[in-house]
Amino acid sequence: MNDSARKPLLVRIYNVLSGFGLATILLVILLAQTWLATLEQVHYGLHATLLKYFDVKEFIVIPDAGVFHESLLGKKFLPLPGGYWVCALLALNLTLGGIIRMRKGWRTAGVLLSHFAIIFMIVAGGVAQLKEERGVMMLSEDGSSYPKAADYANSFTETTIEITEVKDGKPVGPVHFIKDSNYLDLKFDTPDRSKFDRFLSKVGVGQGYSNDPRKVLLPKLPFDIEVQGYIPNAKAVSTSSMANERGEPVVDGWFLYAQKPGKNAEMDTPGIHARVVPRDGGKGQVMLLVASDPSAMDPRDPVTVKSGDRTFVVRLDKRIWPVPFKVTLVDARSEFHPNTNRAKFYESDIVRTKDGIETKHFIEMNAPMREGGLTFYQRTMMSGSASKDWVISGFEVVRNPSDKWPEYSIYIASFGLCLHFILKLVTFLTRSKSTPAPQS
């Protein structure tokens, strides 16, 4: 029996997990994934491709063969492990092999530091994947096409169903919301008509099909909401202009038409079928909810729901994050490289108002504003007319607890590599003095 077979199982697992072989395999997989995802995002859009290859929920990725030739679109390719888990395994491999198993001493201090920095950077990516939120705040100088000031940002792709109580024509807080993680899986594509027919038969409207409905219990409200048939990119279509040939349920002469998701997922308008479920066992109210058009200034009009003497409004919208201060756009400027649409610079003067105190700030590309755990990047700029009078400024608002970690990791890695280089140089110079090369 050889040496390998006699080692305890745990030791052998440890050796594999900390070995160069695993590190090499993982790095090759990451290289392949990055290459394939770069090619694939041309067909399916950046957001969808990033989710497919690197989301925490994706354990297996099947690349689309169309990356090699368009005629192969839709055909399957060799499956790969999900990018998130490859990175997690790489972090474990580096921790075991590059830190715990590695010899410790002043000679290896630089390499140990560099390994730690790489692990730190991978962890930063993992934290960002799990905790990062990205949204957009669109402001205009004159307040005509977008608001001039805002204290909120909209998520790019995440939606919520929002329920707000209204008194005397005005909303009264707080806003209750249902995250899309509660209904994203209720896709409107299962050809099991009977399930949706049962849902609709309770209220006597239309025909349709989908998965089973899901009841969302709302303990703080006098009713619950049942959701079903989520459509990633929906358009409300009137039956007077188009027949609901796929059996879509019709409410008030309208139905949700499923459009192909766009390559720019942030421009899609998700939709869902919902039913208000009263606690008294009443029939409830069926509604079609479609997210507001991202290019519209105001949200879509909500559905009004009466419950006893209380009134609520319900809408589907791109998720809103309250920002802990108000941002007012004062001036926005841009310049392009000659005869191109490539921005030379975008820059905005804003006023930040917090607790009644106003402070002026300047934001430009690569020079964001950081405040209250949020980072405001200059994202885009648009014109309200054909002239060069740019008036709409868009800021990408990012909440990421690991925002600065990659920067710190680069400092640590640079220091570690410099230290290692200096140590090697000193060793070499010292050794060459003490042991001169033999003379022939």
Place this chain on the structure above:
Amino acid sequence: MPITGSGKTTAGKPLRVAEAAAIGGAMKIRALTACLGLALLLPACRKPAEVTVNDERPLTMRDEKVKHDATSNDRFQPPGGAVEKPFLAGKVPDGWLEMPSNQFRLLNYRFGSGGEVAVGLSSGGLTDNVNRWLNQFDLDPLTDGQVVQLEKGSVVGIEGVFVSAEGDYAPGMGQSAKPGQALYGLIAQDAGRVITVKMTGPAEEVAAQKDALKVFVAGLRRR
């Protein structure tokens, strides 16, 4: 049995490399299989039929405007009301499915596996538009004299010509060319505007729908 740097055990016996590699390989395969099995099992977890939600957020400036008792028409019609279509279809051929219209496709249908029919209003001259379509199939442009010799037709009482083409279809707007496609459609000029009825799709499907398109064109009328 520790291994020395020379490839021998400390007991002096030569290392059986093939056996060690086989055992190591089997162990790796087992570990990979376990990981793969776990990865396949995890997504199988299903969400419950009921969930409880207590999420809240404070009011923002976006919540200030609230319209009460909005009807479905209020909520879904585009600003300014529904798009006014200048044409009405008489008879829509069997197998054609109406699609949402837009400013470029005033009437919009699809058929078969990838066929499309669009009625639109365009600008420019008759020959310019004929050549615009031919250019999408990378075909040579026609002269005014050649255009008037094309198959004649009429739509809403206006004389026009039928255009047909076959080959790789590049519709533009950044879309790549599709092979094996065909076009058959009518272009008619009317007081500075050009009415177009354009059918495109896989060549055999377009060929099968030519008569249906003629019936559809004959039935079109102004609103």
